[in-house]
Amino acid sequence: ARTYALRTTDNGKNPIARDVSAQVFKNEEERKKLWGKNFARNEKKISAAVKATIGDVILYDEELISAMFFSTSNGKTETAQNFGGNDIAYLQSVDSPGEEKVAPSYKEETEITLKKWNEVFGNEWNADTFKSLQLVRNSTGRVQKVKASGLEAGGREIRDLLGLRSTDFDIAFNVTNGIVHVTTLGYGHGVGMSQYGAEAFANEGW
16 A cells, blocks of 8 residues: 555655545544444554554565555456556466455346447447357456457456446346346456455455
8 A cells, every 4th residue: 555655646746546546545534434433443453554564665676566456356366468468577367265255246247228238339239249249358267358240349448338347247148138137256457456355365364
């Protein structure tokens, strides 16, 4: 968290956004409201963590790392290469087991009407289009490319277009009722530290 904040703010020269675009944080009043009777205990834990690591940052080749993080993986973290096309030595894929036990919404199922689907894509899909659909997955199980009649797009592009939680998704079309079923695993881009993955490891005593 410290490394991320320092790199993002150019060592404290610039402000940091307090939403999901950067690093969500809350002031004391908001924390009291959120935590209620656990406020004092949580403050003590956070204060202890800050003091125990004071001055510590993570460097690679003498520079602050890009300390990327996200909510929930699909069991593996994503590589920087798969995500953005740049191979970064410390942002490789690792196993992240046990997240389905701790994450509040590890798996999400969404139903979209064919009419809405066609509005989103701006063309007319039908049963044959869905039959031609191919989801090309990478080594971490996420969709790298989506191919269908008249369509070729990246997994990230389709995720953004449909507002999905991650790029580990499956698509199925029910021709009887004209409903597209989309199932998603995990939440976030998958690169770096999974927050619920860290919780799962902490529960194992790491």
